[in-house]
Amino acid sequence: MGxxxxxxxxxxxxxxxxxxxAVRIAESALTKGHTVNxxxxxxxxxxxxxxxxxxxxxxxxxxxxRLIQKGLKVYL
Amino acid sequence: xxxxxxxxxxTADGKRGVKLAQDMAADLFxxxxxxxxxxxxxxxxxxxxxxxxxxxxxxxxxxxxxxRKGIRETGYDSLVDLMADNDKVAGMx
Amino acid sequence: xxxxxxxxxxxxxGDINAAEAVRHAMGGAADELAVSLLLVxxxxxxxxxxxxxxxxxxxxxxxxxxxxxDMGVEVYAxxxxxxxxxxxxxxxxxxxxxxxxxxIAETVKEAKTTMIx
Numbered sequence: 001m002g003x004x005x006x007x008x009x010x011x012x013x014x015x016x017x018x019x020x021x022a023v024r025i026a027e028s029a030l031t032k033g034h035t036v037n038x039x040x041x042x043x044x045x046x047x048x049x050x051x052x053x054x055x056x057x058x059x060x061x062x063x064x065x066r067l068i069q070k071g072l073k074v075y076l
Numbered sequence: 077x078x079x080x081x082x083x084x085x086x087t088a089d090g091k092r093g094v095k096l097a098q099d100m101a102a103d104l105f106x107x108x109x110x111x112x113x114x115x116x117x118x119x120x121x122x123x124x125x126x127x128x129x130x131x132x133x134x135x136x137x138x139x140x141x142x143x144r145k146g147i148r149e150t151g152y153d154s155l156v157d158l159m160a161d162n163d164k165v166a167g168m169x
Numbered sequence: 170x171x172x173x174x175x176x177x178x179x180x181x182x183g184d185i186n187a188a189e190a191v192r193h194a195m196g197g198a199a200d201e202l203a204v205s206l207l208l209v210x211x212x213x214x215x216x217x218x219x220x221x222x223x224x225x226x227x228x229x230x231x232x233x234x235x236x237x238x239d240m241g242v243e244v245y246a247x248x249x250x251x252x253x254x255x256x257x258x259x260x261x262x263x264x265x266x267x268x269x270x271x272x273i274a275e276t277v278k279e280a281k282t283t284m285i286x
Contacts, residue, residue: 003160015185017108020226021082021168025159028152034160057188058226084180086211086254109183112214116255135182135227137219137260 005029006037009044013060019047023063030070038064039075048076077102078158080167084109085118093169098122105155106147107132107168114143127154172203174280177212181230187215190286191233198240205276206237208246208265212286213254216246216265231262238264247273 007026011018026036040047052061068074079097081104083090090110097104098121106113106128113119114128115138130149143149159165175194181187190206197204208216220231238244244265251258251267258267277283 005156005159017082017183018168021107024152025156028156029160032153032156032160034156056228082183084183084211086180109180109211112180112254118255131225132182134221134223135225136180136214137217137221137231139219142255 002032002034004035004037006039008039008041009047010041012043013047013052014054014057019060019063020058023058023060023067026067026072027070030067030072035073036067036071037073037075045076048074077164077166078105078162079103079169080105080107080155080165081110081113082108082168084112086112089169093167094119094122096166096169097124102166103127103158103162105129105158105167107155109136110169111136111138114138114147116142116144119144119147127158129155170201170203171282172205172280173197173282173284174205174207174277175284175286176207176209176277177215177286178210179286180211180214181220182227186286187212187230188228188233190284191215191230191237193284193286194237194242195233195240198237198242204237204242205280206242206244207273207276208244209250209273210247211250211254213246213250213256216244216262217256218260218262234262235264238262245273245276 029036047060079102081093103125111128111132126147177190179186194206222229245268
């Protein structure tokens with residue numbers, strides 16, 4: 001039976017590796033059929049702004065939008 | 077219990093996470109800069125199971141030969157399985 | 170030529186400091202400044218050979234460091250930090266000069282401006 005994963009993301013999208021880590025864990029957990037919640041706190045909320053133009057690093061808007069389509073639940 | 081460490085051996089956060097895992101007799105999962113703990117004898121005396129994220133080892137140029145015997149190199153799938161199977165997960169330090 | 174010293178204290182990838190240090194070093198070199206990139210503490214890990222970014226989405230910072238060297242940036246790695254972080258001399262990217270703390274200090278002293286990452 002699937003478990004519930006709740007991730008807390010509190011850092012800005014491009015200053016730390018945490019964005020990629022959260023994306024990869026969420027993606028793997030969703031693929032395995034778990035429920036995944038992500039709570040964005042503090043600067044973590046910037047991961048969910050529209051019209052991000054990041055290159056050379058995972059684009060937070062694109063990655064999280066993709067995961068939301070796969071069932072990721074995000075709470076700001 | 078599983079402790080996840082993402083900070084390097086040169087940081088107070090990383091050292092704290094490893095010590096806590098040791099003191100709680102927990103298993104340890106190393107990611108991000110935490111994978112440098114897998115080198116040489118940095119985890120000498122640590123008794124629990126230890127895992128290190130292969131992708132983060134490769135990204136940093138850490139070679140297999142440098143990794144302490146017994147540390148398992150795994151991917152995000154294993155990390156998620158361990159997070160699901162352990163009754164408690166602490167981190168990320 | 171105006172001299173600028175950029176000090177990197179943080180290991181690559183865990184945060185943006187290493188990527189920003191090489192980006193600014195390249196920018197300075199392109200503007201014909203004499204740039205010294207000083208790797209100390211966790212920053213020396215930027216100079217490790219064999220970084221493989223396949224499938225991660227990250228820019229390979231070993232490649233970026235080599236580009237800096239090709240553009241004329243002088244890159245120094247602190248010997249004490251390399252020892253502490255278990256980086257062997259043979260594992261250091263070609264062109265990076267391994268120096269003692271005194272030489273790092275002298276370079277900072279000579280520079281007109283210092284940036285810390």
